[in-house]
Amino acid sequence: xxxxxxxxxxxxxxxxxxxxxxxxxxxxxxxxxxxxxxxxxxxxxxxxxxxxxxxxxxxxxxxxxxxxxxxxxxxxxxxxxxxxxxxxxxxxxxxxxxxxxxxxxxxxxxxxxxxxxxxxxxxxxxxxxxxxxxxxxxxxxxxxxxxxxxxxxxxxxxxxxxxxxxxxxxxxxxxxxxxxxxxxxxxxxxxxxxxxxxxxxxxxxxxxxxxxxxxxxxxxxxxxxxxxxxxxxxxxxxxxxxxxxxxxxxxxxxxxxxxxxxxxxxxxxxxxxxxxxxxxxxxxxxxxx
Amino acid sequence: xxxxxxxxxxxxxxxxxxxxxxxxxxxxxxxxxxxxxxxxxxxxxxxxxxxxxxxxxxxxxxxxxxxxxxxxxxxxxxxxxxxxxxxxxxxxxxxxxxxxxxxxxxxxxxxxxxxxxxxxxxxxxxxxxxxxxxxxxxxxxxxxxxxxxxxxxxxxxxxxxxxxxxxxxxxxxxxxxxxxxxxxxxxxxxxxxxxxxxxxxxxxxxxxxxxxxxxxxxxxxxxxxxxxxxxxxxxxxxxxxx
Amino acid sequence: xxxxxxxxxxxxxxxxxxxxxxxxxxxxxxxxxxxxxxxxxxxxxxxxxxxxxxxxxxxxxxxxxxxxxxxxxxxxxxxxxxxxxxxxxxxxxxxxxxxxxxxxxxxxxxxxxxxxxxxxxxxxxxxxxxxxxxxxxxxxxxxxxxxxxxxxxxxxxxxxxxxxxxxxxxxxxxxxxxxxxxxxxxxxxxxxxxxxxxxxxxxxxxxxxxxxxxxxxxxxxxxxxxxxxxxxxxxxxxxxxxxxxxxxxxxxxxxxxxxxxxxxxxxxxxxxxxxxxxxxxxxxxxxxxxxxxxxxxxxxxxxxxxx
Numbered sequence: 001x002x003x004x005x006x007x008x009x010x011x012x013x014x015x016x017x018x019x020x021x022x023x024x025x026x027x028x029x030x031x032x033x034x035x036x037x038x039x040x041x042x043x044x045x046x047x048x049x050x051x052x053x054x055x056x057x058x059x060x061x062x063x064x065x066x067x068x069x070x071x072x073x074x075x076x077x078x079x080x081x082x083x084x085x086x087x088x089x090x091x092x093x094x095x096x097x098x099x100x101x102x103x104x105x106x107x108x109x110x111x112x113x114x115x116x117x118x119x120x121x122x123x124x125x126x127x128x129x130x131x132x133x134x135x136x137x138x139x140x141x142x143x144x145x146x147x148x149x150x151x152x153x154x155x156x157x158x159x160x161x162x163x164x165x166x167x168x169x170x171x172x173x174x175x176x177x178x179x180x181x182x183x184x185x186x187x188x189x190x191x192x193x194x195x196x197x198x199x200x201x202x203x204x205x206x207x208x209x210x211x212x213x214x215x216x217x218x219x220x221x222x223x224x225x226x227x228x229x230x231x232x233x234x235x236x237x238x239x240x241x242x243x244x245x246x247x248x249x250x251x252x253x254x255x256x257x258x259x260x261x262x263x264x265x266x267x268x269x270x271x272x273x274x275x276x277x278x279x280x281x282x283x284x285x286x287x288x289x
Numbered sequence: 290x291x292x293x294x295x296x297x298x299x300x301x302x303x304x305x306x307x308x309x310x311x312x313x314x315x316x317x318x319x320x321x322x323x324x325x326x327x328x329x330x331x332x333x334x335x336x337x338x339x340x341x342x343x344x345x346x347x348x349x350x351x352x353x354x355x356x357x358x359x360x361x362x363x364x365x366x367x368x369x370x371x372x373x374x375x376x377x378x379x380x381x382x383x384x385x386x387x388x389x390x391x392x393x394x395x396x397x398x399x400x401x402x403x404x405x406x407x408x409x410x411x412x413x414x415x416x417x418x419x420x421x422x423x424x425x426x427x428x429x430x431x432x433x434x435x436x437x438x439x440x441x442x443x444x445x446x447x448x449x450x451x452x453x454x455x456x457x458x459x460x461x462x463x464x465x466x467x468x469x470x471x472x473x474x475x476x477x478x479x480x481x482x483x484x485x486x487x488x489x490x491x492x493x494x495x496x497x498x499x500x501x502x503x504x505x506x507x508x509x510x511x512x513x514x515x516x517x518x519x520x521x522x523x524x525x526x527x528x529x530x531x
Numbered sequence: 532x533x534x535x536x537x538x539x540x541x542x543x544x545x546x547x548x549x550x551x552x553x554x555x556x557x558x559x560x561x562x563x564x565x566x567x568x569x570x571x572x573x574x575x576x577x578x579x580x581x582x583x584x585x586x587x588x589x590x591x592x593x594x595x596x597x598x599x600x601x602x603x604x605x606x607x608x609x610x611x612x613x614x615x616x617x618x619x620x621x622x623x624x625x626x627x628x629x630x631x632x633x634x635x636x637x638x639x640x641x642x643x644x645x646x647x648x649x650x651x652x653x654x655x656x657x658x659x660x661x662x663x664x665x666x667x668x669x670x671x672x673x674x675x676x677x678x679x680x681x682x683x684x685x686x687x688x689x690x691x692x693x694x695x696x697x698x699x700x701x702x703x704x705x706x707x708x709x710x711x712x713x714x715x716x717x718x719x720x721x722x723x724x725x726x727x728x729x730x731x732x733x734x735x736x737x738x739x740x741x742x743x744x745x746x747x748x749x750x751x752x753x754x755x756x757x758x759x760x761x762x763x764x765x766x767x768x769x770x771x772x773x774x775x776x777x778x779x780x781x782x783x784x785x786x787x788x789x790x791x792x793x794x795x796x797x798x799x800x801x802x803x804x805x806x807x808x809x810x811x812x813x814x815x816x817x818x819x820x821x822x823x824x825x826x827x828x829x830x831x832x833x834x835x836x837x838x
Binding site: 164167168170171174175177178179180181182183184185186187 | 341343362363364367368372373374375379380381382383384388391392393395396440444
């Protein structure tokens with residue numbers, strides 16, 4: 001019974017992780033930018049929800065749109081200032097990675113300066129509650145955040161699958177020139193995809209604000225965690241990212257429960273390292289270079 | 290009389306490299322079919338890329354229906370009515386056939402019109418209709434080729450630029466491809482064709498344009514080019530001597 | 532050079548510990564960025580986890596000092612060797628990927644080591660190892676470190692210069708341009724890459740040993756933080772990666788900027804902010820770095836042009 005309990009908790013968190021990486025994988029797919037600033041954008045979103053909760057008592061789940069919008073605007077700003085020139089060429093280069101690395105440092109420094117590196121968690125009423133199904137107990141925070149994440153991912157998947165613009169996004173990520181030749185304004189698609197990716201980071205941040213404790217510098221750890229998820233699923237593939245997130249989250253929960261919580265994050269780092277080395281293309285195949 | 294497309298003194302090249310196309314001029318009228326031939330490295334493909342806007346010309350101007358295309362992005366040029374089919378198969382291999390067709394019609398703002406055009410294209414290529422849910426990259430070469438040419442009937446451009454349509458195709462597919470091109474030409478769309486298989490290309494076209502080292506050598510009606518003995522030796526290769 | 536050797540004389544005239552500290556801090560970072568430059572600059576493998584070797588060196592010597600009382604000044608040579616061995620082993624694995632994948636794997640590597648040392652009770656877990664102070668008086672306590680790091684710095688610059696002008700370095704630079712073409716010309720690219728990686732680990736490991744003794748403690752959250760690696764990368768890029776003098780100039784400029792920020796704004800969080808900002812600005816507007824840009828415009832004075 002205990003093992004089932006751990007797996008269910010792992011799955012709930014897994015959906016949150018999946019939401020956290022969905023934006024990363026979208027941006028990589030369209031622009032070939034490995035956005036190391038993604039985790040700090042998530043934390044920015046978490047701060048938005050956290051302060052809305054502390055100052056106005058707004059439930060973090062209800063502030064998902066606010067956080068998404070704020071971070072999307074921040075993303076558009078970053079895109080215009082930093083990435084526009086590189087994104088236009090779709091170069092998959094070290095240089096863009098270092099640019100995102102620098103961006104991550106800038107936001108990290110700014111947030112740490114404003115709010116200090118103290119651990120924070122938004123604590124809505126349900127954060128300490130749980131429901132019982134038979135012997136299995138599920139904390140409401142995990143349950144709600146998992147469900148909201150799942151919902152957002154489904155909406156994203158439907159958008160990419162069926163809407164005209166969604167198909168254009170997928171077409172652009174497959175072949176930029178071909179997309180341009182059927183009349184797609186590729187630069188606009190890039191900008192919007194970047195904004196959507198950042199909005200996804202922001203909405204994930206809202207959920208993070210009450211599921212995890214967070215502080216600005218924590219994003220370094222999350223860089224490696226998120227990278228492990230996308231690399232497992234194959235960069236640029238949403239389905240792959242979701243599967244990667246669920247698998248690693250469950251494994252990490254199992255390690256945490258049956259071996260030692262101290263080693264649970266090691267699962268992500270080791271997985272990332274090994275997959276990059278053994279199969280640079282990721283287990284589910286979509287190319288990384 | 291102003292022609293539909295007029296290329297005036299265009300010079301183009303890649304990156305910091307040398308000029309590939311040099312001071313080139315050419316015009317194309319409505320419903321006209323011209324085939325550009327010439328040896329490898331003559332700058333034929335580069336010229337098409339410059340017209341399509343994938344490559345910005347270094348100097349010179351390109352006019353389409355009297356409008357100067359310089360400074361326009363590739364997608365804007367395409368929306369004006371110039372469709373470019375590059376050498377590598379211009380489909381999205383990981384999208385389904387239906388999604389590919391929707392992308393073909395992406396530039397058509399009127400959704401009802403887009404749907405009817407797609408339907409018409411499927412009518413011309415029934416195989417595509419049977420395989421709407423299939424991932425395009427998993428179809429056979431011939432079927433993929435049909436998907437490529439379905440685009441011309443979906444968007445109905447004024448000009449279609451085709452780069453080396455027979456490159457790397459099996460002989461039977463070459464026949465199929467040229468019949469598609471003839472179909473396009475007979476529907477009234479002007480075609481600017483670049484082709485290594487000179488005989489096939491010229492047989493399909495009204496005019497032959499010979500290009501070498503980035504420059505125009507001459508332009509003549511296609512049947513005259515085919516009969517020109519000196520040209521055969523120079524540009525069309527020994528195989529044609531028979 | 533002579534003035535650097537003689538600089539500690541100032542201590543006869545008063546307490547100039549701050550000056551000494553800043554100079555030896557520069558030595559440390561020049562050693563590290565010059566070493567990083569071998570694999571990152573000449574080889575084109577951008578590692579943002581290179582301080583793993585810094586930590587390994589520090590932990591090795593620190594552990595021996597705390598347990599057996601042998602000073603890191605003697606064991607630094609071996610600390611470097613241990614770092615090299617690790618470099619060789621890690622290089623064999625990670626250098627199979629390149630470009631962004633390599634960058635990400637280097638971050639993963641750093642996180643793995645950070646987690647390991649945070650949990651490894653034998654070496655003190657998250658608290659790390661505390662080392663005894665040396666018995667010298669306050670004015671003179673920094674002097675041994677000063678000279679040790681000076682030696683390491685000179686070695687690192689020499690090594691960088693040597694690699695730049697050797698056949699080995701030529702092979703390395705050709706790999707950074709095009710691995711496949713290099714392989715076709717008969718270069719054993721695997722050996723070259725891994726050797727360069729291991730070589731760049733040596734002096735960083737030795738410097739880690741000295742730095743641990745200087746700080747008198749070795750902790751994961753001091754040695755295994757990404758900021759150190761970020762500094763190495765930025766110093767090289769700012770000065771001009773792939774040049775011998777670039778990392779030196781870049782380091783000096785960076786340390787001045789850092790000090791300026793600390794003196795004017797105080798908060799170390801802002802230091803991260805400005806480091807990141809500088810990295811973005813350099814990459815966007817100045818990708819060849821100081822030396823590289825000067826060289827391109829043929830403005831580089833001869834005494835800075837070491838290749």
